[in-house]
Amino acid sequence: MLKPLQFGNVTIDFPVVLAPMAGYTDAAFRSICKEQGAGACYTEVTSAEGIRRDSKKTFQLLSVSEMDHPIAGHIFGKSVEAMVEAAQYVEQLGFFDWIDLNCGCPVKKVVKRGAGAALMKEPDEIGNIVRAVKKAVSLPVTVKTRIGFSPAFADHLTIAKIVEDAGADMIAVHGRLACNFHKGDADWEKLGEIKQALKIPVIGNGGVFAPEDATEMVRVSGVDGVMIGRGAVGNPWLFDQIKTPASTPPTLGKRRDVIEAHLRRLVELNEVSTSKRRGKNKFIPEEAACLTFRPHLAQYLKGLRGRRELMQHLNEMRDVQTVMDAVDKVLEKNNDG
Numbered sequence: 001m002l003k004p005l006q007f008g009n010v011t012i013d014f015p016v017v018l019a020p021m022a023g024y025t026d027a028a029f030r031s032i033c034k035e036q037g038a039g040a041c042y043t044e045v046t047s048a049e050g051i052r053r054d055s056k057k058t059f060q061l062l063s064v065s066e067m068d069h070p071i072a073g074h075i076f077g078k079s080v081e082a083m084v085e086a087a088q089y090v091e092q093l094g095f096f097d098w099i100d101l102n103c104g105c106p107v108k109k110v111v112k113r114g115a116g117a118a119l120m121k122e123p124d125e126i127g128n129i130v131r132a133v134k135k136a137v138s139l140p141v142t143v144k145t146r147i148g149f150s151p152a153f154a155d156h157l158t159i160a161k162i163v164e165d166a167g168a169d170m171i172a173v174h175g176r177l178a179c180n181f182h183k184g185d186a187d188w189e190k191l192g193e194i195k196q197a198l199k200i201p202v203i204g205n206g207g208v209f210a211p212e213d214a215t216e217m218v219r220v221s222g223v224d225g226v227m228i229g230r231g232a233v234g235n236p237w238l239f240d241q242i243k244t245p246a247s248t249p250p251t252l253g254k255r256r257d258v259i260e261a262h263l264r265r266l267v268e269l270n271e272v273s274t275s276k277r278r279g280k281n282k283f284i285p286e287e288a289a290c291l292t293f294r295p296h297l298a299q300y301l302k303g304l305r306g307r308r309e310l311m312q313h314l315n316e317m318r319d320v321q322t323v324m325d326a327v328d329k330v331l332e333k334n335n336d337g
């Protein structure tokens, strides 16, 4: 269905990639998705201003494991100066294969600062940022954006052309307007118009929850790659199912193994970050991991009998053993074989 995708010195052999999702796509979840076939991934969105201040939290957002490659350091900001400095910092870390500039995040606190999706209101500024960052770093530079802010502002083709003309190496486009957040269907036809208009590779995003969605997005739009966000949460097997159409859905045993591996990796990640923490706050790595894991667990168990009861007791689950005992109870209820 898709050919390897190349830009700069990056090759994504299987261009079905994990979308950046703040609060979800940390190194633990990325490694799970990579094991299930994701062709590439992005860090959670990281503030250019935060990088300037060199905060510990920012550093954690940018931490990367061997499994992650190829991976983009995904940054947001408003000013050309902040984005350039942040991009240089990300490049110097030496972990990243390319730098991705967020020009699509509709979250209020980001837009209020004139960053993320707000940049689509003044798309020439996107061009200024891309040009300056390209000049300042040697890694490939890409943009993740949407098909526009709202009907009152620049359209998808204007934005995409500005991104390409400024020298971006690739663009990933979410087929919804920022004013619509995640409401309504993603417009894959508009993604196709962008693909037709540009020479650089285009990755399409929005509304891929099943293997047939990915096939249909490519058929409708002709994009060079597919990006999956929410569809991968609780279902990292989606990547493998797209890659290997004959693959069967995961057994309950396989689901359990992945759930446990994901949770344990979150604990490890927190342990590493604790060792770097200053001060004596009450951060308990295992407890914090169980907290971060809750929205993932809710999705992993979607559709299974007994999930609702487990969800009611999530608050009491603060260690891996308790979570896994509860998961086993749910799985037993569904083990009909």
Ligand SMILES: Cc1cc2nc3c(=O)[nH]c(=O)nc-3n(C[C@H](O)[C@H](O)[C@H](O)COP(=O)(O)O)c2cc1C
Residues within 6 Å of the ligand: 019, 020, 021, 022, 023, 024, 044, 045, 102, 104, 105, 144, 174, 205, 206, 207, 208, 227, 228, 229, 230, 231
């Ligand atoms: C919880 C959540 C967090 C997100 N965080 C980011 C982000 O940090 N940067 C970004 O560019 N997009 C972010 N997005 C948007 C996704 O990358 C993606 O564009 C969107 O979810 C549409 O794709 P999907 O339909 O496959 O989920 C986020 C989406 C969700 C649901």
